[in-house]
Amino acid sequence: MTAPGGPAVPGGEDRGGLRAALSGLTTRGRSFLAAGIAAAVCAYVLGQSDLLHVGFLLALLPLICVTVLSHTRYRVAGSRRLSPSQVPAGSEARVQLRLDNVTRMPTGLLMLQDHVPYVLGPRPRFVLDRVEAGGRREVAYRVRSDLRGRYPLGPLQLRLTDPFGMCELTRSFSAYDTLTVVPRTEPLPPVRLVGESSGYGDGRQRSLSQAGEDDVIPRGYRHGDDLRRVHWRSTARYGELMVRREEQPQRAGCTVLLDTRRIAYQGAGPDSAFEWAVSGAASALVHMLERGYAVRLLTDTGRSVPGEGADGFAGATQDSADSAGLLMDTLAVVDHSDGAGLSRSYDVLRGGTEGLLVAFLGDLDEEQTAVAARMRQRSGAAVAFVLDSDGWAQGAQPGARAEERLRQLREAGWTALAVSSGAALPELWQHAARQSSESSVAGGTTGFSGGWS
Template sequence: MAAGGPDPRDDGDGGGALRAALSGLTTRGRSFLAAGVAAVVCAYVLGQADLLRVGLLLAALPLVCVVVLVRTRHRVAGTRRLAPSRVPAGAEARVHLRMENVSRLPTGLLMLQDRVPYVLGPRPRFVLDRMEPGGRREVSYRVRSDLRGRYPLGPLQLRLSDPFGMCELTRSFSAYDTLVVVPRTEPLPPVRLAGGAPGYGEGRQRSPALAGDDDVIPRGYRHGDDLRRVHWRSTARHGELMVRREEQPQRPQCTVLLDTRRTAYRGAGPDSAFEWAVSGAASALVHMLERGYSVRLLTDEGNALPGAAAGGLAGSAHESAESASLMLDALAVIDHSDGTGLSRAYDMLRDGDGLLIAFFGDLDEERAAEVARIRRRSAGAVAFVLDGADWETDGVPASGAREAFERRLRLLRESGWTAVPVGRGAGLADHWRRAGQAGAADGPAAVGTTGFSGGWS
């Protein structure tokens, strides 16, 4: 929501306002002024008094219009409302503008213009009829972008003109709004991935109550504790009343790793390989949050993107929606990194750090070896690997490139990854289902090059 109330009469001091108004003379006003000056000069040379009066009238008319427009106390308030303020790429948002005349005088014809980036569409312009004192006018327009990002809307510009069209004044409101275009997310099938926590997505949660009696961590008795929770073995050992701790549900952990290396992707635009990887990471984190996981979003540079609690992991279940929004906002502006390796991401992972879902660009031999080492830090790992050569051209890659790509996939599978190859035009839902089938078969090698959608067969 943006609001403002510029006074078209004010532009610093009075002299500054007058100079600004003179610079706003239209072609008609400048023509009248030039004709008047020429008539006055000719009247002086020829000694024609009547021509002098005509020249003075022509020259005075635009100047009088300037003074009247500057001295008129027009005060117009404007507000802007976005509905909604965050949209996925390719979706539309509507911008509502509301103008109100808060002065005691009616306005003339108003020309309204809102500044928008060119990627959102043409700059909207509106002509508003005369507004009575206290009157309101509402207009709206639509914006749409296929490219994710944060786009400023505004400031709103208002153009005033006199009844004769001799002068125009432009004033800008100070406030602006921001439209956030997040990556597209694709609904994913509810499959179980290799290393995923059993039971999640089915309304069940793990709890310390499932632990044996020896695994209970007691605490001292507090006034008001239920005596049925007294742990007698610990009470005998410590010589004071000890009670079992409250059962705290434990959420499984999932890390979504996004490879942003500039050297790993080719091409640009909404249909490029990098945009597919960003959209895939967004879809994965939203899906895992909906299944009850605590999700952390990492990049190849080891940055934990915002949207999580301490340590980069989303908190309790009621925080999942907020966490998803924050991480999607971060993905809306994420760009390529200048790094060449994945060692920083390896340092951010901890041993047994739950499920790891990674989206990699093109991997060479050295990077594939680093990815194989990353696998040791997770309980289960699924990798969606994009082949740069296939995304760059529409044809079939050369046999040498195909063999090299298959060799790197084989290395990842041998190290324990469920490696899924991704080709041009691939849909994440199908590849997600294949990854789940491989997890159910308890064998990462179950996903082979036959699952390469849009690539080789």
């Protein structure tokens, strides 16, 4: 038996196979062996030859089973298919196991067992009575987790046993599969900046047809580029294959800031405030990608999800589905940070360009509220969803302290909303649009360049 994809001998050709088989004696096999030895000793003491024959047979039967099982020559090959390999928290994935007997002799009784983490459910076990020569068996089970993360599936184990149940021999496949459980996402109402029907901006574009041959700024050749775009003069100059840049419209940028500070949240589990913030960030990222924005996930540590676009933005040159998969993989394993402030994320935003900023923040003290307020200065629009951990744990509305933090953010130009336990992000999203519109009417300006629709 081997890892999925190639067969191997499960018994006789393994070094120490007989010794391993002896260690695999079942309780029944050990009982028969002990009874046989005891009967033989009693027969010797009492001088009973018939009892000696009985003891000899009792002890011989498990030894014969061990010998036969350890020299079994049939081969099996196994494989595992996981569908899908990435699921939202609370959804099920189907795991299909396939066992092939690639020898010319049928197998005996087999038990198939797959190792799965306890959070995915009970360990699946299947009994296969007999697999004919060249035969195949397929079994399936389902796994589900309410907690996001990456979970290994495997190794797959095959347990061989003799017809009398005297001995069991276990062999393991070597391959693993990984199930990625990503945060749950919710569809959000469509968002539109004034004068922009999608995430594509109206920035000036330079037409290559109007530029001279010497004005073209080439880039290195990438696999799949059209050879008709090769810029031969630059190729000769740089000594490597260069192509003309494609004319592309500018894409509006959106940064989603996720506060992961451990001190900013209380509680744990799928219904905690931190998990709500992670799920909210995932929903916002997917929504903005679908709207055509180039997005970036930024945490309080100052780290952003790597993307092909400038400044760590994903979706600028990637397909939206690929960008979403990259971001969701990151959010599947994001955890609390040990940092105490938001200064590192502020440093990243301070050096960037203007764009939409959506922040999911935990508890803020006066100092961190001031840091968050300064982030608004470099952003064309800013929305903050602030979670009050005390109110969340008690199922109550945000207190006076949380309302004061929201007021300070609003005075700095943020569209800031408090998030209480059980709040639905789509409703908050719409409420943010109304608040932004009211601020526009009252102050003549708006954090969303004219509001949301």
